[in-house]
Amino acid sequence: MTIDLAFTPSGRLALAESAEQAPPAGPGPTEGQIAALKKAFAASQAEGLFTLAATWSDAPLAPSLAFWHGFAGRYLEQLCRLPDIATSQIEPIPPPDTSDLKSLLLGAPPMQGAEYLSEEALVTVWTDLDSWVRGTVAANKSGLSGFLKDRAPLWHQVGRVCFHLAENRADPDYPFAFLATYAPALARGARVQYQPLSKALREYAGEKNKSALVRLLSPVHQASQKSRFVKELVESGDIYQPLAWTPREAYRFLTEMPVLDECGVLVRLPNWWKKRPRPRVAVSIGENRQKKFSARSMLDFKVGLALGDERLTEDEWRQLMSADEGLVLLRGQWVEVDRDKLAEALQHWKKLEQAAGDGISFVEGMRLLAGANLDPAAEERDADPEREWSFVHAGQWLGEILAKVRNPESLEAAEAGNGLLARLRPYRTTGFRWLRFMSELGLGACLADDMGLGKTIQVLALAGGAQVGRKHAARGSWSSPPRCWELEAEIDRFAPSLRTMFVHSSETPKDRLAQWARDAPPSAAWTWC
Secondary structure (H helix, E strand, O other): OEEEEEEOOOOOEEEEEEOOOOOOOOOOOOHHHHHHHHHHHHHOHHHHHHHHHHHOOOOOOOHHHHHHHHHHHHHHHHHHOOOOOOOOOOOOOOOOOHHHHHHHHHOOOOOOOHHHOOHHHHHHHHHHHHHHHHHHHHOOOOHHHHHHHHHOOOHHHOOOEEEEEEEOOOOOOOOEEEEEEEEEEEEOOOEEEEEEHHHHHHHOOOHHHHHHHHHHHHHHHHHHHHOHHHHHHHHHOHHHOOEEEOHHHHHHHHOOHHHHHHHOOEEEOOHHHOOOOOEEEEEEEOOOOOOOOOOOOEEOEEEEEEEOOEEOOHHHHHHHHHOOOEEEEEOOEEEEEOHHHHHHHHHHHHHHHHHHOOOEEHHHHHHHHOOOOOOHHHHHOOOOHHHHHEEEEEOHHHHHHHHHHHOHHHOOOOOOOOOOOOOOOHHHHHHHHHHHHHHHHOOOOOOOOOOOOOHHHHHHHHHHHHHHHOOOOOOEEOOOOOOHHHHHHHHHHHOOOOOOOEOOOOOOOHHHHHHHHHHOOOOOOOEEO
């Protein structure tokens, strides 16, 4: 069984299955393509035709499908030649003239309902397809360009000018090549057929095709009005010639991408440009291991230069700063360089490094790692321009600590002290170990388990261990605490050796609370309820 198209007596197209025709040679349409085509024809004849031409460009087709694929493809070629205007309203595309219609009929293969084909019937199918496309484009906020990108990405390039930039490592003085092309049609195998733009001048020569040439070059003309670089290419005629470019010329072209895209000029670039590396100032915090750590610890603060994750040498830095601005070949790859911004970023961080002296506080380090500014007033202004050309990261020692904070499952095994008369479940053991680790660091912690999962017993495990094995107190606080008598009962049951005071007016007179606040011993374990 093969998928086929039948032409009904009422002049409509309908999908059908045929057991008489042999399947086309080569790999046929995928199940996904067939399912999409069935869905499209179930919606409407026009949507089915559009889907056939837009998505079945690389599969061998049965004769009837190939005929209608070519018919809809003829329409798509005309659609793609329309100016890439911002408005969603497009003019109707006239059907083929009488001579073309006769040629189409003569080339029609045997198919179900072939006897109903006529010039009038083909015009009706064309008009129906055009009406559906214009209505769909009108509903698309991105206009014709957005519609083609979404529904026919390959066809989106047909009938449009494309600027190509490629590398030419064989010429160290001119390592880039530029060529302007246009795509007159879609070639077999779902490939876009590019031709030099100069060929368009010959193809559209004569008064008859002048309007077609104007439509083709309209995006380039718009770009020349907004870009001095494109204007120079057009006025000099260089746009019709293959060009060899220096890194500076190539970079100047690359910076025009937003203008070219806005005006509807397609651009094909080397793959590395999208993920282009950029040398940046690398700020490392907490590289060196400390014997003792707390929230008041001072962290070392170092400033260097890096390309990605790799540090740059002083020689490489001098090479960057002495080369032409824009693109520099470094370590076998092209990198983007703005010397002024890079120097500004380095000066900014060197100034902070000098001011830091022996280091910065843990709190300051966390602010920098979070992307904040050490100067609170700067937070109200725009983001620092230095951030674009620099990055802050935790050094090896601090990075290991932060990794443990974020992943408590990786913490070393630790058991609650003998003061806890209970066996913790695995997830509670993880929570207890994390609380103990944070306590050892001298940092506060917030335990945010769901209700009923054992926050109280995890804190009691920490407090009980602290009571027998640590000099510092473990203090617990509940955002939604149990009632004091319930908490007292849990302490009596699970940690009877734990010394506690219930600091609450319902349990203790106010004058005694005030006295406790003044005279609280450093080893007390406080539980707020």
